[in-house]
Amino acid sequence: MPTTRTTGVRYKGLTARDLALIAVFAAFIAVLSITGAINLSFSPVPITLQTLGIMLVPALLGWKRGTLAVAVFLVLGLAGLPLFAGGAGGLGVLAGPSAGFILSWIPAALIIGLLTDLMVRNGRYLFWAGLAVNVVGGILVVYAVGVPWLGVAMGNDHLAAFTAMVWYLPGDLAKAVIAALIASAVYRAYPIPPAGRPVIEDVEPIERTAEAEKADRGEDA
Numbered sequence: 001m002p003t004t005r006t007t008g009v010r011y012k013g014l015t016a017r018d019l020a021l022i023a024v025f026a027a028f029i030a031v032l033s034i035t036g037a038i039n040l041s042f043s044p045v046p047i048t049l050q051t052l053g054i055m056l057v058p059a060l061l062g063w064k065r066g067t068l069a070v071a072v073f074l075v076l077g078l079a080g081l082p083l084f085a086g087g088a089g090g091l092g093v094l095a096g097p098s099a100g101f102i103l104s105w106i107p108a109a110l111i112i113g114l115l116t117d118l119m120v121r122n123g124r125y126l127f128w129a130g131l132a133v134n135v136v137g138g139i140l141v142v143y144a145v146g147v148p149w150l151g152v153a154m155g156n157d158h159l160a161a162f163t164a165m166v167w168y169l170p171g172d173l174a175k176a177v178i179a180a181l182i183a184s185a186v187y188r189a190y191p192i193p194p195a196g197r198p199v200i201e202d203v204e205p206i207e208r209t210a211e212a213e214k215a216d217r218g219e220d221a
Helices: 016-034 050-078 091-095 099-121 127-153 158-165 169-189 210-217
Strands: 003-012 038-040 043-047 197-206
Touching (some): 016 050, 050 127
Antiparallel strands (some): 003 197
């Protein structure tokens, strides 16, 4: 008697659970953004926990939900809610020195989510690989967009902007380590299911031998 074998499963769309996760983690980023901002005398950009959220959320939710959570947070902040550092909000933040960093969060979340999804799909979440992903997406990408913009805000003094970022680097590296530690613990204890509804795409028939059919029925071969 022929039976079937599933050869491909894809996840499509977003479920109600996915939408709830997006909303919860967007709020999580907002809490990190407005909690404990530290102003520096030599830089107009305060130290916050924002980057921790940008690293951790896509690492846990994947590229689709993680990027959407960051996007929801940005849309709400740009719409006027006081969600950015120091209680700032509205489109006016795009004219400030932090604008480059704010705009970098979408590509940063996308890269972290894609690389993490690839790592998990090919095995499991590994701390050192996750740390490297966080550094690439949460530091290199963010600095690549944010520092030049900061240089313009500081009077086209890009060297001064890069020098100022040296003081942010240890804290951002610590956030990358923390995000990787949390993500590795979550994946071991309670991995979050992939986004979307599972859809079986390919089903192949399998010919069953007479012996296998008897074994299924509990008969002697």
